[in-house]
Amino acid sequence: MDPFQQMQDWKNNLDQFFGGDFWNDFEHIIKPPIPAINLYELENEIIIYVNLPGIKESKHVKIYLDENILELKGELYPFEQRGKQLNQEILQGEFSRKIELPCAVRKDKVSAVLKHGVMKIQLFKISNRKKNMKQVDFEIEE
Template identity: 75%
Template structure:
């Protein structure tokens, strides 16, 4: 029997036993999301670094933006080396990843650059997102 089919059957049994999509809560522990990202928030912008090993063609990665969600779809490629593979930690293959951003960003002002397998995506916060305290005047009644 195919070992991947056995894993799939095992996952389905857990889902049935515990109800719903039990396994989805633990999937990130067993299989970390790809591509790996670092997300930074500055005063007026959001910077996202995306690990994309082996990508050197624009056709391999698509980036979508919707208000406060960045979506990445594409394919990363294996590091090819002769000989027998003894350990594999660099994840590869097709991916689809949604990243929740901490705020709404401008769709008209985005830049993305891929260099040495790392993409830098620069997003600018929508100016209405900045929360400033507004002082409220009040009266005193006697």
């Protein structure tokens, strides 16, 4: 049985016992987010490194971008398993992860390169973003 499914069953039982979504604050401990990332902010860009072991074809990972959300979907493929499994720390299987970016980025200028199981995603900040402000007229009462 999938160890994460066992943890999910425990979580559901505790949610029923304590009421509501008791474990939401502990979700990252129960099941760490996959894929693992490193996120860096530079003056004019955002760089994200994504751990994607075993990915050999671009069709296995989908990247979606909104102004300040990057979403990754795909599947990490298991390697050949022999014998009785005693421990599992290498995550595998389907994933979907949304990454909140520290600022709005351009959708028209993005690059992503996968090399040696690590994807580098380069995003460029929106500069001099025009604010959609409206001047409000007011009256002076005496």
